[in-house]
Amino acid sequence: MSQPGSSESIKSVLHETRRFPPPADFTAQANISSEEQYQEMWNRAKDDPAGFWGEIATETLSWSKPFDKACEGTMPNTKWFGGGQINACYNCVDRHALTWRKNKAAIIWEGEPGDTRVLTYGDLQREVSKFANVLKQLGVETGDRVTLYMPMIPELAIAMLACARIGATHSIIFGGFSADAVADRNNDAQSKVVVTADAGWRRGKEVPLKSAVDESLKKSTTVEKVVVVRRTGSPVNMVPDRDYWWHDLMAKASADCEAVAVDAEHPLFILYTSGSTGKPKGVLHTTAGYLLGAQMSTRWVFDLREEDTYWCTADIGWITGHSYICYGPLANGASVVMYEGAPNWPDNGRFWEIIEKYKVSIFYTAPTAIRAFIKWGDEWPNKHDLSSLRLLGSVGEPINPEAWMWYHKVIGAERCPIVDTWWQTETGAIMISPLPGITSTKPGSCTRPLPGVVPDIVTKSGKSLGPNEGGLLVMKQSWPSMLRTLYGDHDRYLKTYFSDIEGCYFAGDGARRDEDGFYWVMGRVDDVLNVSGHRLSTMEVESALVSHPLVAEAAVVGFPHEIKGEGICCFVIPKGQTPEDAAKQDLINHVRKQIGALATPDQIRFTSALPKTRSGKIMRRLLRDIAAGKESQGDTTTLEDYTVLAKLREEDE
Numbered sequence: 084m085s086q087p088g089s090s091e092s093i094k095s096v097l098h099e100t101r102r103f104p105p106p107a108d109f110t111a112q113a114n115i116s117s118e119e120q121y122q123e124m125w126n127r128a129k130d131d132p133a134g135f136w137g138e139i140a141t142e143t144l145s146w147s148k149p150f151d152k153a154c155e156g157t158m159p160n161t162k163w164f165g166g167g168q169i170n171a172c173y174n175c176v177d178r179h180a181l182t183w184r185k186n187k188a189a190i191i192w193e194g195e196p197g198d199t200r201v202l203t204y205g206d207l208q209r210e211v212s213k214f215a216n217v218l219k220q221l222g223v224e225t226g227d228r229v230t231l232y233m234p235m236i237p238e239l240a241i242a243m244l245a246c247a248r249i250g251a252t253h254s255i256i257f258g259g260f261s262a263d264a265v266a267d268r269n270n271d272a273q274s275k276v277v278v279t280a281d282a283g284w285r286r287g288k289e290v291p292l293k294s295a296v297d298e299s300l301k302k303s304t305t306v307e308k309v310v311v312v313r314r315t316g317s318p319v320n321m322v323p324d325r326d327y328w329w330h331d332l333m334a335k336a337s338a339d340c341e342a343v344a345v346d347a348e349h350p351l352f353i354l355y356t357s358g359s360t361g362k363p364k365g366v367l368h369t370t371a372g373y374l375l376g377a378q379m380s381t382r383w384v385f386d387l388r389e390e391d392t393y394w395c396t397a398d399i400g401w402i403t404g405h406s407y408i409c410y411g412p413l414a415n416g417a418s419v420v421m422y423e424g425a426p427n428w429p430d431n432g433r434f435w436e437i438i439e440k441y442k443v444s445i446f447y448t449a450p451t452a453i454r455a456f457i458k459w460g461d462e463w464p465n466k467h468d469l470s471s472l473r474l475l476g477s478v479g480e481p482i483n484p485e486a487w488m489w490y491h492k493v494i495g496a497e498r499c500p501i502v503d504t505w506w507q508t509e510t511g512a513i514m515i516s517p518l519p520g521i522t523s524t525k526p527g528s529c530t531r532p533l534p535g536v537v538p539d540i541v542t543k544s545g546k547s548l549g550p551n552e553g554g555l556l557v558m559k560q561s562w563p564s565m566l567r568t569l570y571g572d573h574d575r576y577l578k579t580y581f582s583d584i585e586g587c588y589f590a591g592d593g594a595r596r597d598e599d600g601f602y603w604v605m606g607r608v609d610d611v612l613n614v615s616g617h618r619l620s621t622m623e624v625e626s627a628l629v630s631h632p633l634v635a636e637a638a639v640v641g642f643p644h645e646i647k648g649e650g651i652c653c654f655v656i657p658k659g660q661t662p663e664d665a666a667k668q669d670l671i672n673h674v675r676k677q678i679g680a681l682a683t684p685d686q687i688r689f690t691s692a693l694p695k696t697r698s699g700k701i702m703r704r705l706l707r708d709i710a711a712g713k714e715s716q717g718d719t720t721t722l723e724d725y726t727v728l729a730k731l732r733e734e735d736e
């Protein structure tokens with residue numbers, strides 16, 4: 084799927100002709116209900132982005148001070164809603180808690196062991212205000228960074244909204260990352276406070292978090308205080324004057340805390356994401372533009388209605404959870420289901436049980452999960468009443484048409500539209516997606532850009548390509564929820580996203596546009612792995628391997644994997660003699676410890692040489708072919724030593 088951009092265009096091999104128009108009753112009630120309405124919105128946003136977004140921002144967000152100008156400057160240094168002041172927490176919580184929604188469920192939470200909690204908007208306002216006071220008491224000020232390294236419990240949403248309430252910038256680190264990864268990110272963001280838990284539940288086992296924080300703090304240069312939620316009750320080490328229990332601090336905190344009005348461009352959060360080279364990138368999102376993007380895309384794409392019960396299965400530690408568990412749905416006053424644990428605990432039917440129990444109407448998950456459901460068998464969903472569902476979504480990687488069809492038939496009963504949503508950590512909000520009331524979907528296509536999104540498919544030299552020609556997916560116009568910088572490294576921001584194609588944001592993906600203007604994303608053009616819908620840097624896995632005493636050099640590539648989308652294959656040159664096979668498990672454990680379980684290698688292959696260019700760059704494209712068991716295709720003329728390929732194939736088990 085993922086092809087290196089060695090030629091001017093990328094060959095596309097997927098040809099899909101099935102069409103699925105929206106059911107008439109869905110269209111009749113939809114937020115965007117006619118093709119004309121979409122065309123009018125899209126054209127207006129393209130021709131007059133400031134006018135289009137300015138009107139929507141004024142109408143749909145609550146401002147502390149109105150903005151002067153909706154949009155100034157051009158990409159990459161665009162400023163949105165300059166002069167305006169706003170608070171994201173106020174928009175997600177207070178403005179609902181001040182209406183009849185005070186007693187509407189905001190978060191309907193289920194823990195993996197089966198415990199449940201429901202927080203109304205009124206409850207959320209109280210808890211968030213209290214925790215905002217706790218943060219202040221610990222010395223957190225507007226503009227400071229706070230790290231959240233937590234399980235999927237309501238306290239995570241409360242903590243992020245509390246940061247937003249006082250204008251502190253949150254940096255959420257997915258709970259599966261290791262102590263080293265936490266330390267690096269804390270140091271990069273210069274976090275002052277870490278909020279964590281003793282542990283979380285995953286497949287009936289405890290995932291320790293506090294102990295990882297303790298480990299990470301040995302390398303921290305900035306963290307002063309740690310707040311610990313008691314979740315599993317397992318013993319933890321509490322350091323006096325540094326570590327505090329959440330429940331102790333909350334018991335004493337006042338529920339009165341005004342939301343601080345911050346500038347529209349005030350940093351709301353940093354979220355670290357992998358690039359193909361170098362350390363993780365601290366993607367920075369600002370307040371008003373991000374919130375507007377998350378809010379409006381939720382309304383348009385998920386066709387959100389007051390009475391919906393909406394469930395996005397992502398972890399809040401990824402951008403999908405930021406935008407579509409927290410900010411997007413809460414800005415709309417929705418009822419959001421949040422689940423702590425694994426989809427196959429205590430059995431493979433857990434997700435379907437949750438849908439039946441809470442009568443979920445909108446369900447948003449990832450192709451990697453869908454592939455697992457298919458493998459587990461139809462009997463699991465078939466045991467449950469899924470008739471409450473009215474809309475299904477997919478995100479994270481291209482969904483293969485067969486998985487799409489399964490989702491449509493077995494989960495959606497051929498009744499629910501599917502929105503295949505393309506976007507990225509950097510885009511903040513969904514960019515290309517069906518609008519469920521009007522789009523005739525095609526399995527495998529994320530279809531058309533949302534209003535305000537102006538993409539193109541171009542060659543490396545920036546030439547626009549015609550229908551069905553594969554090329555690079557770029558954005559030609561700024562949008563409110565785009566990242567503003569990489570934290571602490573604006574040059575890297577400019578270089579990573581804006582230096583490849585003149586005047587455009589380059590997303591790093593290859594795609595084609597068909598004769599109807601529908602987009603088909605083909606995967607990433609660089610070396611980043613996409614494991615279970617999450618981007619991982621090959622370079623980070625390689626660094627972890629090389630830090631093991633047995634390893635001299637390593638090259639890591641993805642290969643097609645039935646469940647995870649991409650599996651991780653590691654070519655390893657050992658120091659000295661080729662080790663016993665048992666050493667492979669040792670290396671796998673080492674990578675897990677260094678990066679986290681998500682980066683667990685699927686294959687370790689010992690080799691004596693790696694294919695390299697003359698300048699010494701590893702030619703991963705050739706390794707990918709070997710890992711996938713394919714003949715090498717394309718140009719090998721830059722290969723330094725031709726015999727290496729033959730050797731690698733001989734070594735292939």
Ligand code: PRX
Nearest residue numbers: 478479480481503504505506507508604618
């Ligand atoms: O390659 C695309 C793929 O995931 C990348 C973004 O990864 P991340 O920043 O981790 O965010 C994931 C959740 C938004 C993209 O560059 N991707 C995401 N959604 C799709 C997709 N590829 C194809 N179709 C999608 N719907």
